[in-house]
Amino acid sequence: MRDGSESIALRLLCTTDLHGHVLPWDYLAGRRDPRIGLSRLVPLIRAHRLRQPNVMLFDNGDFLQGNPMTDAETERLAQGGPGPHAVVAAMNTLDYDAGTLGNHEFNQGLPVLRRVLRGFGHPLTSSNLTLAPGSGAPLVPPGLLLRRRLTRRDGRQALLRIGVIGVAPPQTAEWDRLRLGGQLLAEDMVLAARRQAAELRTRGADIVVLLAHSGPGVARPQQGAENAGRALAALTDIDALFLGHTHSLLPTRSAPEASPRSRVRRRRPDASVVTWG
DSSP: OTTOTTOBOOEEEEEEOOTTOOSSEETTTTEEOTTOOGGGGHHHHHHHHHHOSOEEEEEOSOOSOSSHHHHHHHHHHHTTOOSOOHHHHHHHTTTOOEEEOOGGGGTTOHHHHHHHHTTOSSOEEOSSEEEOTTSOSOSSOSOEEEEEEEEBTTSOEEEEEEEEEEEOOTTHHHHTHHHHTTOEEEOOHHHHHHHHHHHHHHTTOSEEEEEEOSOOOOSSOOTTOSOOHHHHHTOTTOSEEEEOSSOOOSSOTTSOOOOTTEEEEEEETTEEEEEEO
């Protein structure tokens, strides 16, 4: 219809690089720090959900490591303690739709990571980090196809199929090689994202969201680059792209002017939320 009443307004939110900061507390200094913490983002996320009937929430990785609290929780699980991990429990209260793995999720090895992943209430994906043959069941699938009944502008319901893929620096396998012992295989992010996005399209995805635990990088990075955001943004099958990992503010003086559809709300790199749409 020309008035657009059959269209769907969809708002996408994404947290990135939480690094275990759930509460606004500095565990090293032993005092409150209002600049950090997933809890500080809760009012912002709730406000978006109140203003817009169609909101999806994602996480872009590096949630598991970063302060003494999360290290103690990880050690507790490694010793056979009950789950879920405290960071996972906090994330479960926010009803995430999907997430991906960052490089720091592998810091404590695969057995602990498997235990952590079992506690999640939402699915995770990783398209370019996979396990070598003989290393057990896959950690997470290479892509997700989510089905959501959303509200159109005319008030009616419509089914939307959202493909979700995730990538992280291929250097992850090298950075944690002593703990991973060759069990983790890493592929170039652009090659993996292109392949998985095309596969999700063939499975019926109406849109594809890419969770890239990677910085902007250059337009034509070398194969295996740690930061490949600009090259990932150029992939034709990608409709929405989230970046992280580099802990830098966006936009910067050297970066192209941000699109009016992409608004970055940052408190500090440890706890940020990005909105798209």
